[in-house]
Amino acid sequence: MVYTVDNMDGTPERTGTMLADVAPSEPASILVAGLTKRYERTKGRVITRTTALEGVDLAVAPQEFVSLVGPSGCGKTTVLQIIAGLLAPTTGTVMVGGNEVTRPGPDRGVVFQQASLMPWLSVVENVMLGLEFAGVPRRDRRGRAERYLELVGLKDFLTHLPHELSGGMQQRVGIARALAIEPQVLLMDEPFGALDAITRQNMQAELIRIWEQERRSVLFVTHSLDEALLLSDRVVVMEKGRIAASVEVPMPRPRTRVGLLEDPEARALQIRLEEML
């Protein structure tokens, strides 16, 4: 099964394959091998050693949407931050698009739980700042920023300051900023965790819509199983710094929250996953 995806501007097509028929030789978008992370802290005469990750292996195929779920403190955010290049692992390697990750780079777009927008910059300037940091030439920044802000539905809010926007709209800016650098993979760290339930549902629907248009590999960290089942091709369950399970989500797209509630297969899957957490 081969998917053809149009670019935003309708120029050259990119092709990619779904996980189901990835040939063994095809490089995964994200390949994490033997990741461990240990912290050591000295306080007085007590040295505390914390193991956050213990031998994590994970692969995300091109265009695959993978959710990383688990209770707080299970290490899921640590995995994401290491892939983002914001944290160094104690041992293990991370490859993105065939290159080893040692620091942050424009091949990865990151969306944080807090939108983390510069409060002194307007919406469009925030996206352009991301492009500047990612090394995009000055003359391309404005057009690209506007294009991706339109994609997330904010084309009428370009000159607003972040504090003039609602939480959901701020997070859309965060998503546009990450997409605008046109990364190979999108890393999302509980991006809707700080939003109220209704905004959250709207944003989930929005994210699916955007992902349908801008197919990229997504690693989505969440502690909500509902959210993971609604959004992803595969759910990876983490527990105490290890991968506990990796489960395909077979329900056909487009999925809706209500549709999943009515689908006995989805409910059975959810119960199976709940028991693992």
Place this chain on the structure above:
Amino acid sequence: MATATVTAPTSYIEQERISVGAAVRGWLFNRVRLIQLIFVVVILVVWEIVGRLLGSFFLAPPSALWGAAVEMISTGELQLALLDSLSSLLAGYATAVVVGVGVGFFMGWYRPFGETLNPFVSAAYVIPTAGLVPIFIIWFGLGFTARWVTVFLFCVFEILVSTYTGVRNIDSGLVRAGRAFGANEWQLFGKVAIPASLPFIFAGLRMGVSRALKGMIIAELLFAVTGLGGLIQSAANYYRTDKVFVIVIVLALLGIALSAVVQWTERRVTPWSDGPNH
């Protein structure tokens, strides 16, 4: 391929312009202004009554100040003293801004640097600078340098500590976002850290203005020969309380004017912020 159905966000913001006249009226005539006005009038009336009862020798009433001001301006002594004071004030303040913001910023940004210097800064902060002025006179003489150094030391720590606090209080999420997008150290500096700490820096600059004024007057009073402080000293020696009050009012106006300049700059530079407590 799904077609793009762009959902319009539901919230919107309305703005309306009012006339300049209406804006001025709204600023001038409201309950807060009225109470402030009554407060000022009551103080002036009480001052006037007490001043007339005690005599100008002891407490010049407000009505006598106008004449004293005219006298001081016509002889030129007020303007000369003001210029003299301003030179040391501005030189000392400007040096303090450069040093305070610079050192404070690096102390906040580079943890080891900050942790090393912090105890020394705290110690220097609590030393009553006024006590050192006689030493500065011994070291630097009665000229401009001693007053410059006094003003500098009076306000530099205020600015430094605010800047340091500001940099330490930068939302770590913003720095992380900058890093995640591949910003280098200079970009993080100029495009994230400096703008993010401006509200705190300006809080320090505002406090620094009043500290600088105090430093200036204390230095001049101890020198007893120059500037507005010197003028206060000589007026008091002749029991000219009317002149003393005129100079005090000039000092108050000077402080208000300088603070207004800082606040105006602050609003221009940090329009997104309501100050560090926001």
